[in-house]
Amino acid sequence: MPSKKALVRRPAPRLAEGLVTHIEREGVDFDRAVEQWEAYAEALRTHGWETIEVDSAEDCPDSVFVEDTVVMYRNVALIARSGAESRRGETPGVEEAVASLGCSVNWVWEPGTLDGGDVLKVGDTVYVGRGGRTNAAGVQQVRAAFEPLGARVVAVPVAKVLHLKSAVTALPDGTVVGHVPNMDAPSLFPRLLPVPEESGAHVVLLGGDKLLMAASAPKTAELFADLGYEPVLVDIGEFEKLEGCVTCLSVRLRELYA
Numbered sequence: 001m002p003s004k005k006a007l008v009r010r011p012a013p014r015l016a017e018g019l020v021t022h023i024e025r026e027g028v029d030f031d032r033a034v035e036q037w038e039a040y041a042e043a044l045r046t047h048g049w050e051t052i053e054v055d056s057a058e059d060c061p062d063s064v065f066v067e068d069t070v071v072m073y074r075n076v077a078l079i080a081r082s083g084a085e086s087r088r089g090e091t092p093g094v095e096e097a098v099a100s101l102g103c104s105v106n107w108v109w110e111p112g113t114l115d116g117g118d119v120l121k122v123g124d125t126v127y128v129g130r131g132g133r134t135n136a137a138g139v140q141q142v143r144a145a146f147e148p149l150g151a152r153v154v155a156v157p158v159a160k161v162l163h164l165k166s167a168v169t170a171l172p173d174g175t176v177v178g179h180v181p182n183m184d185a186p187s188l189f190p191r192l193l194p195v196p197e198e199s200g201a202h203v204v205l206l207g208g209d210k211l212l213m214a215a216s217a218p219k220t221a222e223l224f225a226d227l228g229y230e231p232v233l234v235d236i237g238e239f240e241k242l243e244g245c246v247t248c249l250s251v252r253l254r255e256l257y258a
């Protein structure tokens with residue numbers, strides 16, 4: 001059944017200690033990060049999403065990036081097991097949240113690793129990035145969880161960036177949007193629109209023609225507006241310093257059984 005709920009998780013006080021892998025570390029202004037997070041959640045609500053706050057994980061610096069902890073396919077939640085050990089303590093609160101919403105809950109088990117940021121769904125195609133955070137066993141476990149439900153899993157090598165969705169996401173019509181210099185295997189995507197900015201590759205579908213995007217991608221926003229979309233820009237600069245993007249700050253639940 002269609003639903004418009006989104007999990008979000010308040011930044012932990014230790015946010016500034018979050019992991020940085022592919023960029024230089026920069027100081028994070030915690031108060032500003034909280035303001036940006038509030039504005040992000042407000043943008044979701046303004047566009048019809050009910051935000052559900054997962055209990056905060058005070059000791060987990062990266063816990064605001066809630067997308068990495070769980071992958072949804074229909075009503076089934078697959079609880080991730082991050083390739084970064086420091087992130088594994090983030091999952092219990094998320095398990096509770098999805099279970100209390102009536103989702104069926106599965107887990108990625110050792111030796112599998114998976115970050116939700118490596119999973120891009122386009123219709124029933126589920127692209128899974130195999131990279132620093134997601135290993136081959138993790139990809140196999142996504143297949144085992146979702147293919148019996150009708151998904152087709154496509155594994156995608158990821159080496160240049162943190163996650164698959166650091167490089168590509170998709171528009172409402174299924175066109176994949178990607179920053180080609182960050183992509184390891186662009187030919188795996190049948191309909192690819194290259195975008196001029198790294199953060200332009202990150203869109204959250206708000207419904208209809210509306211696309212939530214980072215304010216740091218003005219040229220891509222113009223490109224999308226010219227194609228008939230309506231970009232909604234939010235400043236997430238403090239999270240970008242930690243390799244975060246608009247997608248990673250929420251998990252949308254679109255097919256709950258009410």
Ligand SMILES: NC(=O)NCCC[C@H](N)C(=O)O
Pocket residue numbers: 018019020021062065067068084087116117118162163165166242243244245247248
């Ligand atoms: N899905 C995402 O894009 N997640 C961003 C995670 C950033 C965090 N600092 C990390 O390295 O895990």
